[in-house]
Amino acid sequence: MLNSFRFISSPLDSSSTSHNFLHRFFQEGVRLAFRHPVVGTSIIPILDNGQIVLIRRRDTGLWALPGGMVAWGEDIATTVRRELKEETGLQLLQIQRLAGVYSSPERDTRLHSICVAVVADVRGKLKIQDELEISEVKAFTHSSLPPSEELSYDNAEQLGNYIAGLTVLH
Numbered sequence: 001m002l003n004s005f006r007f008i009s010s011p012l013d014s015s016s017t018s019h020n021f022l023h024r025f026f027q028e029g030v031r032l033a034f035r036h037p038v039v040g041t042s043i044i045p046i047l048d049n050g051q052i053v054l055i056r057r058r059d060t061g062l063w064a065l066p067g068g069m070v071a072w073g074e075d076i077a078t079t080v081r082r083e084l085k086e087e088t089g090l091q092l093l094q095i096q097r098l099a100g101v102y103s104s105p106e107r108d109t110r111l112h113s114i115c116v117a118v119v120a121d122v123r124g125k126l127k128i129q130d131e132l133e134i135s136e137v138k139a140f141t142h143s144s145l146p147p148s149e150e151l152s153y154d155n156a157e158q159l160g161n162y163i164a165g166l167t168v169l170h
Contacts, residue, residue: 041079042067042117044162055087056136064152076116088137089127095120100168107154117158
C-alpha cells in the first residue's frame with residue numbers, strides 16, 4: 001500500500017532517489033490494478049432477420065460472442081461499437097438492453113473479469129477485421145446455435161439467459 005512508501009519531500013533529492021520512488025509507485029499501481037477485475041463486454045448481435053452473430057476464436061477454435069476489454073478512456077457503449085466492428089465488421093444500430101453482468105471469478109480462465117453483456121441491433125456485411133484474433137464470423141438462428149461445449153468461456157450461459165429472456169447479475 002502507499003503508506004508503506006517513504007515519500008520524497010524535497011525537489012532537491014537526487015535523481016536516483018526520485019527514480020526509486022517512481023519505480024516503487026509504478027509497481028504499487030500495477031499491483032493494485034491487477035488485484036482488481038478487468039471490465040469487458042459481450043455483445044449479442046441481432047441482425048434484422050433475428051439471427052445471432054458469433055465469432056470463432058483463433059486461440060481456442062471455439063465460437064464466442066463478440067466483445068472485449070474496455071480500453072482506457074472508453075465507456076461500455078464505445079467498447080461495444082469498437083469490438084463489434086473489429087470482430088465482425090458490423091455496425092451498431094442500437095443497444096437494445098442489458099442482458100446481464102457476469103462477474104464470477106471462474107467465468108474466464110485467463111483472468112478475473114467482469115463482463116457486461118448487451119443485446120444489440122446490428123447491420124452490415126459479416127467481415128473479419130481482426131484476423132489475428134478471429135478465424136470466422138457467422139450468423140445463426142436460435143435453433144442452429146453451436147452446442148455449449150463449442151462455446152468459449154461462459155458464452156453458453158449468456159446466450160441461454162438471453163434466449164430465456166433473462167437479465168442476470170451473476
